[in-house]
Amino acid sequence: MSTMNSGQPVVGTPVRQSLASSGNAERWQAFLPPRPNRARSISCWGASLIAAVVLPFIFPGTLGISVLTQICIAVTFALAFNMLLGGTGMLSFGHALYFGTGAYATAHFLNYFGEAVPVVLVPMVGGLAALLIGAFIALFTVRSGKVIFAMISLAVGQLAYSAATIMTGWSGGDEGIRLDPTNAAGWGIDFGSPLAVYFLVAAWAWLAALAMHTFTRTPLGRLMNATRDNAERMNFVGFDPVMIRGLALTLSAGFAGIAGALYALAFQVVTLDTLSIAQSTNGMLHTYIGGHTTFFGPVVGAVLITVISAHLSTLTDAWSLYLGIFFVAVVVSMRRGLTGWLADLSRTGSSIYRKGGAKCVLKRATPGLFGGIAVCAGFIMAIEMTRSLLEAMGAPVRVSFDSLGTAFELDPHQAMYWIFAALLFGAGVGIIRKRHKNRN
Amino acid sequence: MQTLALGLFNGISYGMLLFLMAAGLTLVLSMLGMLNFAHPAFYMLGAYFSYTFAQLLGLGYWCGLFAAPLCCALIGGLVERYLLRRVIQFGILGPLLLTFGLGIVIVESVTLLWGKHSVPYAVPASLDFTLFSLYGIDYSAYRAFTLVVTIAVLGVLYGLLKGTRIGTTVRASLSHPEMVNALGHNLPRLRTNVFALGSALAGLAGALSGNIIGTEPGMAAQLGGILMIVVVVGGLGSLAGAFVSALLIGILQTLTVSTPLSWSDFLTPLQHVLSGIATNEALTQPVSRFAPLVPFAIVIVVLAIRPRGLMGRRN
Numbered sequence: 224m225s226t227m228n229s230g231q232p233v234v235g236t237p238v239r240q241s242l243a244s245s246g247n248a249e250r251w252q253a254f255l256p257p258r259p260n261r262a263r264s265i266s267c268w269g270a271s272l273i274a275a276v277v278l279p280f281i282f283p284g285t286l287g288i289s290v291l292t293q294i295c296i297a298v299t300f301a302l303a304f305n306m307l308l309g310g311t312g313m314l315s316f317g318h319a320l321y322f323g324t325g326a327y328a329t330a331h332f333l334n335y336f337g338e339a340v341p342v343v344l345v346p347m348v349g350g351l352a353a354l355l356i357g358a359f360i361a362l363f364t365v366r367s368g369k370v371i372f373a374m375i376s377l378a379v380g381q382l383a384y385s386a387a388t389i390m391t392g393w394s395g396g397d398e399g400i401r402l403d404p405t406n407a408a409g410w411g412i413d414f415g416s417p418l419a420v421y422f423l424v425a426a427w428a429w430l431a432a433l434a435m436h437t438f439t440r441t442p443l444g445r446l447m448n449a450t451r452d453n454a455e456r457m458n459f460v461g462f463d464p465v466m467i468r469g470l471a472l473t474l475s476a477g478f479a480g481i482a483g484a485l486y487a488l489a490f491q492v493v494t495l496d497t498l499s500i501a502q503s504t505n506g507m508l509h510t511y512i513g514g515h516t517t518f519f520g521p522v523v524g525a526v527l528i529t530v531i532s533a534h535l536s537t538l539t540d541a542w543s544l545y546l547g548i549f550f551v552a553v554v555v556s557m558r559r560g561l562t563g564w565l566a567d568l569s570r571t572g573s574s575i576y577r578k579g580g581a582k583c584v585l586k587r588a589t590p591g592l593f594g595g596i597a598v599c600a601g602f603i604m605a606i607e608m609t610r611s612l613l614e615a616m617g618a619p620v621r622v623s624f625d626s627l628g629t630a631f632e633l634d635p636h637q638a639m640y641w642i643f644a645a646l647l648f649g650a651g652v653g654i655i656r657k658r659h660k661n662r663n
Numbered sequence: 664m665q666t667l668a669l670g671l672f673n674g675i676s677y678g679m680l681l682f683l684m685a686a687g688l689t690l691v692l693s694m695l696g697m698l699n700f701a702h703p704a705f706y707m708l709g710a711y712f713s714y715t716f717a718q719l720l721g722l723g724y725w726c727g728l729f730a731a732p733l734c735c736a737l738i739g740g741l742v743e744r745y746l747l748r749r750v751i752q753f754g755i756l757g758p759l760l761l762t763f764g765l766g767i768v769i770v771e772s773v774t775l776l777w778g779k780h781s782v783p784y785a786v787p788a789s790l791d792f793t794l795f796s797l798y799g800i801d802y803s804a805y806r807a808f809t810l811v812v813t814i815a816v817l818g819v820l821y822g823l824l825k826g827t828r829i830g831t832t833v834r835a836s837l838s839h840p841e842m843v844n845a846l847g848h849n850l851p852r853l854r855t856n857v858f859a860l861g862s863a864l865a866g867l868a869g870a871l872s873g874n875i876i877g878t879e880p881g882m883a884a885q886l887g888g889i890l891m892i893v894v895v896v897g898g899l900g901s902l903a904g905a906f907v908s909a910l911l912i913g914i915l916q917t918l919t920v921s922t923p924l925s926w927s928d929f930l931t932p933l934q935h936v937l938s939g940i941a942t943n944e945a946l947t948q949p950v951s952r953f954a955p956l957v958p959f960a961i962v963i964v965v966l967a968i969r970p971r972g973l974m975g976r977r978n
Contacts, residue, residue: 314759316700363966369755370698371899374891375962377700381888382959389952500884504767511760544771551764554757555749610775 268433275425279418288417290533292489295421295428296482297529301509301521302435303478308507309515310439311471312451313365314373317380318506321476323387323498324356325349325483327394330402330493342404342414346427346484353480354473361469368454368468377500384498399494402487414488424485431481436518438474447471479506508546512553514560523562540614541606594654601648608635608644669802670918676806678913679813680872684886685893685905686817687864693837693900694857697751697758701742702865703887704769705735709866710873710882711777714784724787731870732863739862743855766883774880781879809871816867833857892962898975907973912958919954 275295279288300322307313329349332340364375387394394400404414414420438444446467450457454464487493496502505528513524528546536542557564576584607620612635619632633640684706691699709731717727742765750757786805793801824830836843836853844850869882876882893912897904965973 312756314756316763363963363970366966366970370759371895373700373759374698374895375966378888378891378895378959378962381884382956385955385959389955504763507760507763541771541775544768544775547764547767547771551746551761551768554761554764555746558750558753558757606775613776613778 292421294529295424297525299428299482300506301525304506305510305521306475311447316377319502320380320383321353321479322483325353325480326487326493326497328352329484329487330400333402349484350477350481354477357473357476361472365468399492514562516559520562594651597647597651601644604644670921674914674917676810678910682909683868687861691861700763701766703883704766705862705865706869707883709869710878713870732866735866736859736863740859743858784874784878786874892958896965898972901974904974916957
């Protein structure tokens with residue numbers, strides 16, 4: 224359901240068809256995008272709301288709630304990013320500008336007018352500020368499509384970051400701007416507790432996601448899809464693609480600003496990191512790894528990567544290297560992201576199952592699985608041993624499997640372990656290549 | 664006057680460095696039809712390779728200067744052959760994201776291998792002297808050397824493209840790729856070579872300037888934004904435009920860095936009218952603090968007046 228791809232037939236074909244068949248309402252149906260399954264979508268959104276309410280009680284404690292809050296923020300940001308990438312076909316490398324604007328606007332607003340306004344409505348301020356900035360940026364960046372927009376968005380993002388480092392009075396410099404949501408009118412809710420803040424963030428994230436999903440069904444949402452697919456034809460039909468791109472950037476900036484405002488409320492300090500290129504990169508990684516061709520792909524990517532990085536970044540410093548390599552692998556071999564890849568995989572799997580039964584599926588899947596695991600294991604072993612040699616004076620790397628109760632150590636001073644890592648990597652590559660040859 | 668002269672000299676050498684980078688980027692852009700967002704990462708890699716060969720392995724500066732572009736070309740060639748070629752057939756989005764991701768991977772690998780802090784990549788002793796003094800300010804011989812090398816390399820490149828058979832093939836495949844392919848030239852290999860050449864130019868720029876600007880993992884991100892601006896302001900795919908905009912941005916930014924003026928100095932003629940405003944705290948700050956914003960101001964003005972860039976073609 225709810226693919227953002229279904230926009231191609233909106234322009235052109237129905238008009239011609241209706242002229243030929245003198246307005247027969249039945250025949251229109253075949254050319255319109257698929258009707259949303261209302262019961263299914265309501266149950267989906269309801270389930271996600273219930274999950275958001277129940278999860279903090281399943282994972283209590285500071286870490287659990289902090290990770291859940293981060294997930295909500297990341298999901299909002301990734302969905303806003305995908306409004307541009309998946310929805311309009313524009314790749315922005317500087318989306319942190321809108322995130323940071325939302326965060327700083329919220330912080331300053333709460334510090335100046337804190338007592339007068341309810342906290343619950345404060346994310347609107349961040350969203351509006353980012354919306355205005357987005358509208359201004361859209362004035363001169365969206366005139367031409369993909370490549371120039373990508374370059375200028377990168378440059379504008381860098382501009383905002385350097386401007387913020389100069390204007391220390393506004394950005395707070397390295398220490399950042401602190402804010403205190405408990406000062407503001409809380410409507411009887413104590414926003415000093417992380418749980419209450421989490422519920423506020425989750426509610427806003429849910430509402431923003433719902434708004435963005437509804438937006439993909441509106442005429443403007445469809446026009447954005449059409450601009451992505453064929454801007455020249457849009458122009459010919461009578462819509463201005465520049466205007467539509469500008470509106471898309473403005474709205475996407477607004478939702479990114481809401482994500483930034485949620486960040487400010489959750490962390491209670493806004494630093495220059497919110498404007499940095501790392502923030503833009505995170506949104507892009509979440510969106511693309513999850514899959515930018517569907518509405519819910521970015522959600523999957525944001526949840527998955529936030530959870531994994533919360534766990535792995537404490538284990539290894541090289542986490543961002545692994546994430547970068549994984550991203551490159553996804554770009555090269557899964558163009559529709561993880562969700563698209565899994566959908567393809569399950570389709571192939573079920574067709575093989577129908578032909579040859581479970582044994583055949585197992586036979587086809589085993590080499591790929593083991594090859595992949597061997598490649599990853601060999602590569603990670605080599606990287607970790609390199610890291611230990613260069614940073615920890617060659618201290619042995621400890622590898623433990625808590626669930627299996629075993630642990631062993633890799634000593635980077637012994638050639639044996641290097642050979643082992645190389646053999647694992649080579650064997651994995653060999654298995655995968657052989658599998659590819661067999662298939663062709 | 665002395666700051667103006669010095670700013671002009673430094674600005675020209677900085678601008679030529681920007682053009683060396685932009686030339687590689689533009690060449691790849693017009694040949695492969697995609698923008699290499701990993702270009703600044705190759706620049707950083709060039710500086711690190713040169714440092715490694717020259718100082719860690721003790722082979723001397725000249726060896727480093729020669730080997731760094733070669734290593735970058737090798738990596739660039741492998742990237743084009745095994746990664747880019749697989750995604751470029753599916754549209755423009757894949758290459759943009761792939762090169763951006765490669766940039767992240769390269770920066771992270773460099774952090775892993777050489778550490779988070781800057782490395783002491785030094786100017787060679789044989790070039791570490793004052794070439795001439797102007798108004799009492801010294802101009803270092805190394806800066807002049809980088810300027811000479813840059814101009815020489817660009818001259819050779821120009822001659823290669825205009826005067827030789829290989830250059831003719833490359834130029835022909837920019838405009839008529841199918842015809843070049845049909846005439847028996849190996850177009851895929853040509854594309855790989857051009858990508859490797861672009862990476863080598865970035866590596867050379869890194870090797871030349873890493874010891875002046877500082878060799879650290881942040882140097883790629885620092886230059887990345889400015890490089891994109893140079894290409895956009897010059898006009899996408901136009902070498903002459905890139906030359907003009909690189910010099911423009913290089914000179915203006917260096918002049919702003921070296922100017923002793925503050926904002927309030929511009930307002931002194933109006934002091935009687937605006938009494939009080941010129942002593943405002945924000946206005947007494949020196950203009951040079953705002954030097955990093957100069958390229959961005961230029962790109963906004965140029966895009967507002969002339970969206971296709973200074974010498975870009977109307978599409």
